[in-house]
Amino acid sequence: MSTAVGILLLLVTVNPPRRRSELPPDRQVVAAGAVLTFLVLIALGLVGEWLLEGLSISIPSFHVAVGLVLAIRSVVDFSTALPPGGEEMPGRRAALVPVFFPVLFRPELALVAVGVAVDAGRPTLLAGALLAMAAVVGWCALPSNRRFDRAAGVAFSAGLMVLAVDRIVDGIFAL
Amino acid sequence: MGVITWVAVLVALRLLVLQPERCGDATEAEVTAAAASTVNWLIRNQGPEGTWLYRYEAETDDDLGGYNLSRHAGVTFSLYQAAAADIHGAQEAAERGSRYLAKRLVSAGNGMAVDVTAAEVPIGPSALWVLALGERRLLTGDDAYDDTLRALGRFLEGQIEPSGAVSERWDRSEDKLVAGAYSPFFTGEAYFALARLERLFPEEDWDTPADRIGHYLAVERDEVEDRFPAVSDHWAAYGLAETAHWRDLTAPEADYADTLAGIFGPQIRYESQRTESWYTHRTRGRQTLGAGLGTLGEGATSLWALAGLDPQASDLHEAAAERSHCVAGLLIERQVGPAGAQQFDDPGRVAGAWFQFGVTQMDDQQHALSALLRTLPILDDEA
Numbered sequence: 092m093s094t095a096v097g098i099l100l101l102l103v104t105v106n107p108p109r110r111r112s113e114l115p116p117d118r119q120v121v122a123a124g125a126v127l128t129f130l131v132l133i134a135l136g137l138v139g140e141w142l143l144e145g146l147s148i149s150i151p152s153f154h155v156a157v158g159l160v161l162a163i164r165s166v167v168d169f170s171t172a173l174p175p176g177g178e179e180m181p182g183r184r185a186a187l188v189p190v191f192f193p194v195l196f197r198p199e200l201a202l203v204a205v206g207v208a209v210d211a212g213r214p215t216l217l218a219g220a221l222l223a224m225a226a227v228v229g230w231c232a233l234p235s236n237r238r239f240d241r242a243a244g245v246a247f248s249a250g251l252m253v254l255a256v257d258r259i260v261d262g263i264f265a266l
Numbered sequence: 267m268g269v270i271t272w273v274a275v276l277v278a279l280r281l282l283v284l285q286p287e288r289c290g291d292a293t294e295a296e297v298t299a300a301a302a303s304t305v306n307w308l309i310r311n312q313g314p315e316g317t318w319l320y321r322y323e324a325e326t327d328d329d330l331g332g333y334n335l336s337r338h339a340g341v342t343f344s345l346y347q348a349a350a351a352d353i354h355g356a357q358e359a360a361e362r363g364s365r366y367l368a369k370r371l372v373s374a375g376n377g378m379a380v381d382v383t384a385a386e387v388p389i390g391p392s393a394l395w396v397l398a399l400g401e402r403r404l405l406t407g408d409d410a411y412d413d414t415l416r417a418l419g420r421f422l423e424g425q426i427e428p429s430g431a432v433s434e435r436w437d438r439s440e441d442k443l444v445a446g447a448y449s450p451f452f453t454g455e456a457y458f459a460l461a462r463l464e465r466l467f468p469e470e471d472w473d474t475p476a477d478r479i480g481h482y483l484a485v486e487r488d489e490v491e492d493r494f495p496a497v498s499d500h501w502a503a504y505g506l507a508e509t510a511h512w513r514d515l516t517a518p519e520a521d522y523a524d525t526l527a528g529i530f531g532p533q534i535r536y537e538s539q540r541t542e543s544w545y546t547h548r549t550r551g552r553q554t555l556g557a558g559l560g561t562l563g564e565g566a567t568s569l570w571a572l573a574g575l576d577p578q579a580s581d582l583h584e585a586a587a588e589r590s591h592c593v594a595g596l597l598i599e600r601q602v603g604p605a606g607a608q609q610f611d612d613p614g615r616v617a618g619a620w621f622q623f624g625v626t627q628m629d630d631q632q633h634a635l636s637a638l639l640r641t642l643p644i645l646d647d648e649a
Binding site: 153159177197198263264266 | 267268271275284287528530531532566569582588589
């Protein structure tokens with residue numbers, strides 16, 4: 092996986108336009124949740140290789156698994172309406188719930204973070220996670236337009252599908 | 267909902283996609299011991315005229331009979347490899363195997379072939395005996411079989427069609443190749459054999475026929491011969507590594523090495539997830555034959571050797587080492603040891619062998635032995 096693909100993969104996995112509909116309107120809360128997500132992704136990247144070794148999972152097999160999860164996620168995101176926001180914790184704790192969990196820190200993003208770290212390297216994860224979280228915060232700063240968000244979310248989902256297939260093929264046909 | 271999604275995804279992945287790959291961490295000493303144990307099986311189960319116990323059922327202590335000269339020559343090749351690794355008794359057993367084959371040489375085409383009975387002579391035994399004798403030549407420097415090597419090589423060269431395809435049989439009555447008859451493995455065997463002859467006798471132009479086959483394998487074989495999925499051709503991998511001893515690979519050959527990597531890799535990973543448990547029987551199927559696993563190891567180790575010789579394949583080095591190491595671990599885990607053999611009527615026919623459904627065949631030992639032996643330099647390199 093090249094650096095560019097790694098960064099792009101993190102960005103389309105997060106899918107900022109689609110996430111906005113689930114996030115609270117308070118930008119500071121969103122930013123705090125994004126920072127928390129970023130830190131957890133970096134932590135996952137640091138322990139990812141050790142985790143895979145401990146679970147006796149080879150990197151190519153992991154790529155296949157990541158690709159399958161991303162493919163399912165991309166189909167769901169591509170074909171369904173923007174999701175509504177969920178329950179929020181009061182005040183700044185909303186950065187934890189729902190911003191960090193369950194909106195931003197999702198299984199597919201955690202898997203991608205590990206995959207990018209072990210394949211493209213931790214600097215790529217660092218750059219990609221930073222860009223993806225900045226994109227979430229930045230997108231929330233734009234004027235709200237659900238039709239535009241829906242269209243942009245579909246475009247991100249299509250990109251995710253392409254990269255999911257790339258992950259699967261890359262994983263299956265690796266030595 | 268978020269928690270449920272997390273749990274569902276992680277559990278489903280672990281149970282269905284990411285089952286543990288149980289490769290173990292075989293040491294050099296363990297691999298050597300497993301190889302020696304296999305050689306001992308081949309020594310104990312070799313008859314006075316040089317043939318081996320072909321197929322055997324442990325539970326009933328039945329010699330299931332049958333014989334196959336390709337496998338005889340293949341075992342002889344593996345034993346010379348074992349001799350090169352200083353495994354006691356291997357060379358003597360290989361020499362007995364060679365003497366048996368030498369009595370079965372017949373004039374064929376421009377040279378000689380192994381087989382005295384069939385109306386249509388398969389080329390496999392001849393190609394594999396070239397490999398065995400080539401290994402012997404590299405090991406001992408003895409030129410006693412050089413003329414035989416050349417004669418077998420000329421026969422193999424005569425089996426090559428204009429496209430580079432290799433006919434799998436020679437018609438004795440017509441004294442010509444059987445056109446359009448192809449084997450999934452004999453082509454790679456002939457390729458490796460002729461590439462080995464070029465390494466042994468570089469002044470004799472064996473590279474031309476080897477290259478014709480190599481090009482055919484790299485760009486045409488699977489399509490022309492309608493092979494889907496593509497052949498998991500460990501012999502071709504051997505041949506590519508052998509070719510890299512005397513020249514750099516062409517671009518199509520290097521691409522073909524990548525293709526083979528993409529064939530061996532998933533099979534090894536999948537196989538490493540198989541256990542004897544009820545669950546993996548249903549989700550991954552039963553464990554493969556010792557021969558099947560061995561060929562995967564031969565393929566992976568050949569790609570490792572190739573990666574060390576040709577810079578175009580250097581990106582395969584680390585993964586090939588990892589997969590080869592994995593196969594060695596699986597082979598050791600699945601080999602029947604002396605203690606396990608004691609529960610059977612004839613432990614001497616069981617210890618050191620690989621069984622599937624209670625049956626072993628001599629090529630289980632052949633391919634497993636070669637795979638183990640070819641992992642030794644990888645472990646040495648890692649140390």
